[in-house]
Amino acid sequence: MIVPLELTGLTRVFATPAGPFVAVKDVNARILAGTFVAILGHSGCGKSTVLSILAGLDKATYGGVIIDGTEVTQPGPERAIVFQSPCLLPWLSVLDNVAVAATQGATPRSKKEAYELARFYLDIVGISDCAMQMPNELSLGTQQCVSLARALVVEPRFLLLDEPFSQLDSLTRFELQDLLLRVWEASGKTVILARTTSTRRSFPPTPRAPDQRPLSDGGRSSTPFHFPRPRTRGHGAGPSRFPGGARPGRILGTPPLIPPQRL
Numbered sequence: 001m002i003v004p005l006e007l008t009g010l011t012r013v014f015a016t017p018a019g020p021f022v023a024v025k026d027v028n029a030r031i032l033a034g035t036f037v038a039i040l041g042h043s044g045c046g047k048s049t050v051l052s053i054l055a056g057l058d059k060a061t062y063g064g065v066i067i068d069g070t071e072v073t074q075p076g077p078e079r080a081i082v083f084q085s086p087c088l089l090p091w092l093s094v095l096d097n098v099a100v101a102a103t104q105g106a107t108p109r110s111k112k113e114a115y116e117l118a119r120f121y122l123d124i125v126g127i128s129d130c131a132m133q134m135p136n137e138l139s140l141g142t143q144q145c146v147s148l149a150r151a152l153v154v155e156p157r158f159l160l161l162d163e164p165f166s167q168l169d170s171l172t173r174f175e176l177q178d179l180l181l182r183v184w185e186a187s188g189k190t191v192i193l194a195r196t197t198s199t200r201r202s203f204p205p206t207p208r209a210p211d212q213r214p215l216s217d218g219g220r221s222s223t224p225f226h227f228p229r230p231r232t233r234g235h236g237a238g239p240s241r242f243p244g245g246a247r248p249g250r251i252l253g254t255p256p257l258i259p260p261q262r263l
């Protein structure tokens, strides 16, 4: 079985004035292509640290990340990350923000292709109407849609999500989570999502790290979920707040997620 992404003995020790601080200790995982993996744990347990190392933005002290048999030492176009807060370029329009990212992928693109692809992914995340707006004119939820479009436009194999919806109200968060699931199901990408959880009721049995300890599993706490899809929320899904019951994104079930040049 080919395992495209492996975490092997991933450990991160930070040097602090008080001495070495172990933020992540001996995390092991074998992540198969097309899976949706959630890293769950309390605040400060090391989720972002793991994602930063996965993204190539930070380095493990011991162990590491292996993609297709090669150790990750720097960022690469096969990975894209969405952070908790939108990191958009404030002097560029929404469309320009996404088009700039389109030129960062593995495939070289002309300016025309980059803009076509940018428009395509803005449509996928349901914010085509905002293409010419500036980031500071948008709500936080819409800014995070732009962030998601910026990550998707790179056409990464691995989509790394560091609590991208945690600052949003519940309804917007549910809608963007649904959008994300549709994108995942349509694209077959491997998604790794960090999510703070403070209750065991959220995902029983949860692979949550024990309180006040670094994220550390030694391969023991990962828990596969075999609940069939589509799933329904136990509570809070509620009706859409959009006119006519519409939801953001192509709600799609409609056109497949195929970029323009492949149509």
Ligand SMILES: Nc1ncnc2c1ncn2[C@@H]1O[C@H](COP(=O)(O)OP(=O)(O)OP(=O)(O)O)[C@@H](O)[C@H]1O
Binding pocket: 014, 015, 016, 021, 023, 041, 042, 043, 044, 045, 046, 047, 048, 049, 050, 196
């Ligand atoms: N550069 C650094 N130097 C020292 N300590 C750090 C550094 N970066 C992170 N830490 C510490 O490592 C631990 C893990 O941090 P991290 O941001 O990965 O946690 P997290 O699980 O993502 O938390 P949250 O849910 O609040 O986002 C924290 O205790 C944090 O203070």
Ligand SMILES: [Mg+2]
Binding pocket: 047, 048, 049, 162
């Ligand atoms: Mg974090």
